Amino acid sequence: MDKHNLTVLNEFILMGITDRPELQAPLFGLFLIIYMISVVGNLGIIILTKMDSRLQTPMYFFLRHLAITDLGYSTAVGPKMLANFIVDENTISCYFCATQLVFVIMFITSEFFILSAMSYDRYVAICNPLCYTVIMSQRACLVLVAIPCLYSTFVSLLVTIKIFNLSFCGHNIIRHFYCDSLPLVSLLCSNTLEIKLIILALAAFDLISSLLIVVLSYILIAASILRLSSAEGRHKAFSTCGSHLTVVVVFYGTLIFMYLQPKSSHSFDTDKVASIFYTLVTPMLNPLIYSLRNKKVKYAVHRTLEQVFLIRTLNMLSGIV
Template sequence: RSMEWNGNYSSVTMFLLLGLSDEKELQLILFPIFLVIYLVTLIWNLGLILLIRVDSHLHIPMYFFLSFLSFIDICYSSSISPRMLSDFFEDEKRISFIACATQYFVVAWMGPAECCLLAAMAYDRYMAIGSPLQYSAIMAPGLCGKMVAGACVSGFLSSLSLTVSCFQLYYCGPNVIQHFFCDLPQIIPLSCSNPFISQMILLLVAIVVGFGSLFVILLSYGFIAASILKISSGKGSAKAFNTCASHLAAVTLYYGTTLSVYLCPKSNQTMKQDKVLSVFYVIIIPILNPLIYSLRNKEIKEALKRLIKRATAL
């Protein structure tokens, strides 16, 4: 039963997700692909967290932030992928009202937290390049801990306000979510009550957290560019740029896809495009982040070699 009678209205107790595709053959192809992506995401991100924890050479702010980015990616991916994978085998992709609210709460917590963490990482890169002599004193463990806590608390408060404002609305009629997970832009239009407050909170969170962290990132990179231009040797400026390349790639991918999903006006065509872009930022980016940071990173490669050496010596 997806409806429950309540006075003169019926209140929705169950939502139906449209999923990624309703074509059976395509679902059978997509299932093993997404299963592998999810498992590799878990292994790579957990591996990166463990490597950073066990290798003392990596106990510096950049890797401290990176381990939390991996943790966020695990939570992000785990809030969506298992459910999506099981839905491939369901004709009716039902999700209870509470499960939908819970899934959205986790997604809405991890998204803003990742924005804030990427901003903290940009500030860290600016300090490393702009003030290398004072870097250790400024980016002390206490400040790094506060930055990560701030990112988590910002994400939590954003998520709480968004989830409460959306799921206390009255849902009495259509209950089909045109997506493969519970996301606010697809849920709010199903409401029978006035969604103005929910939309305002969504806009406020987008401006304060989304654009606020993007502003910090752009500002940091502006100062980084100015610092790099001051470096006289070509080798020195190349090394400085190399320090930021991974973070810049991660920021471009994350903000590029999320902004195009949430800022574009909606139509049936853009709904399909949104699904593809959403797959990118909730499923593909969590697998790409550890790759982006590891493949071009000499320190992580060295740490991995040391770990393998230690393991084979046992």
């Protein structure tokens, strides 16, 4: 078989979400709205949790980094996907494809462990409130974010370098709307057993280890809540982790559906639907969930809007004077 290495194969063609022309414009409008809501929502969370003095706690520190990861992988995928709706040929250079793959893997992997850190934070807050400030110190929070960041960077570079150091066949059509690892591996002519095992092992480790931390934390949280005597106390304790639990169910539910579906029903079309959900829809939902369910975030939004309105009013009055 003729093999063409990366120096010969200079670009790929992305099949995109659909090949039906009548759906291109409606889908472009829909995903543009979704992406813009995601950008505005996550940037808003980042700014609010950084600027508002009442949101300077570990919970909102992790929420800020969750928003950064959501913004990161939605931006790694969204703009290129939107551009592909309005161009004739959905091409992507090998270098841009590799860059996109690095950032998608890095931010997705980071999100696993940031969600785990958030569940651990809720466990400490509910089950060990007297020692909360000592256990969840600023240094501890930085470590819980820095380690996943370094690990996810290593994983993304490892997988990307492994894939792009192998030989591609003459076929350069990626059956996806962005450069994902599995569609790229299907284009390789080299022996793909090693890279498939690496991807499977890393995905299994990330999913199982992070989910185990989340499940264990919530089992201990539930046990602690059930021991509370008053219904009001149980409701207040549960409400502190309701938003995070919703985000966890949406994020892990989508990935479990994608990776644990029966092999007979597995297809790239199914992967596209799941990928749309966790790369575009989930980053849009997360800030909405935290904004609608979290009183402190809602109050912070109101205070910020009032301050902006007040500043603009004062500027207008000073201009008139």
